[in-house]
Amino acid sequence: MLSTGNYIRQSLELHLYFTRTMKEHSFFLEAGFTPKDKNYIDEADAFRLAFDNLLFDVISISDGVVSRDLLEAGEAITPYTLDAEKASAYYTGVKIATNLTKLEEELAGDSFSRHSHEELERKVAAINNRALELTAGLIRYKSRLLSDVLSCKVFTVNYPLLIDHIMREAKLYFTLVKRLQEREDIDLEREAYEQEYFWNRIMAEHAKFLRGLLDPTEDELINMSNNFGREFDKLTMEAREAMNQSVPLSKVTDDSYKATLAIGKFKEQGTVGLLECKIKSIIVPLLGDHILREANHYLRLLKIFKRVGELE
Incomplete structure (x- = not known):
């Protein structure tokens, strides 16, 4: 209790x-x-x-x-x-x-x-x-x-x-x-399986939303969004496989942490770009900051899961 x-x-x-x-x-x-x-x-x-x-x-x-x-x-x-x-x-x-x-x-x-x-x-x-x-x-x-x-x-x-x-x-x-x-x-090991599956899917969808809200001329940002979407789709599948014990959870946690660090930097740069009117899009700046906070939240969870994994 x-x-x-x-x-x-x-x-x-x-x-x-x-x-x-x-x-x-x-x-x-x-x-x-x-x-x-x-x-x-x-x-x-x-x-x-x-x-x-x-x-x-x-x-x-x-x-x-x-x-x-x-x-x-x-x-x-x-x-x-x-x-x-x-x-x-x-x-x-x-x-x-x-x-x-x-x-x-x-x-x-x-x-x-x-x-x-x-x-x-x-x-x-x-x-x-x-x-x-x-x-x-x-x-x-x-x-x-x-x-x-x-x-x-x-x-x-x-x-x-x-x-x-x-x-x-x-x-x-x-x-x-x-x-x-x-x-x-809360059982942190069980939580890690569930949360990593949930948040990897969320990160994948963020990338896809960004891709669709950017101006069609923003080729580089669209390609980066596409790449993040594919990477987190793969991580979502790995997290599901970890639930079935076919992939070690520690590997999914490490891979998810690295990918979330990268997408967090991408979101931060995007938020700054929106605030400085340097990105052509139909994205309100608060959406950029919102999804940056979600990446930061997930990073904190992943740090906790990494520490738990190291203790086992």
Whole structure:
């Protein structure tokens, strides 16, 4: 059973990453509709604002509680997040809560002793329950939207695969919060198999989305995206084979780590290029920063899995 301290810290770290992810998913969906689908726009906006509020409450009790590793990994925010939010708000007219990013910049890690475990535990349990309710609603929304897009009832500039992609991420978030609420002590070896399969597929799809959103004249970037897509497709298959014990997990972890380092640098360069208006595309800068944070999140997980593998 998970200790109270680990329950609090793991919950807040999970939310710092995923709550921002969910609010940005809502933003990407909101910005992708035509004016005809005002109901879908309004629903996405409501989810975005609700996740803003949840993230504010998470940040307000995270100082000194979450690990320095998380804060330094670039998965909660990056040096580009604030500028990417400002640019994307300018392009879309959506008022993005940049104050949350400024608050996160001030967070410090690892001085747990100044907090009351009992009070924090109560607050975290309430946040977890709110996250479960909100995320379940967002999953239903994404599922309904995907069905309407596939049956040609709704048009959006977001690919059907992207809607499915962000729905899978929401389902992962829901599952992880539920496991924390049940105080489940996570088996890191089992987690490595599942997470590497999941995130290698996510990285492959990021590369394919980028390929399709770049201007057709951006030949070099399109080719690089294609290559990353193929590489992570292969790694996804290797992770599946590792589940069946036909490939050593340590090899998949090492290969995934190297590939994720490379795609992370590619995403960082892309985010900078978008902010500096040096890349021709239909990509809002916040999407570049968003997928950079996802690569950073996966890198931190892979470092943990590598350490576990070395101890065995």
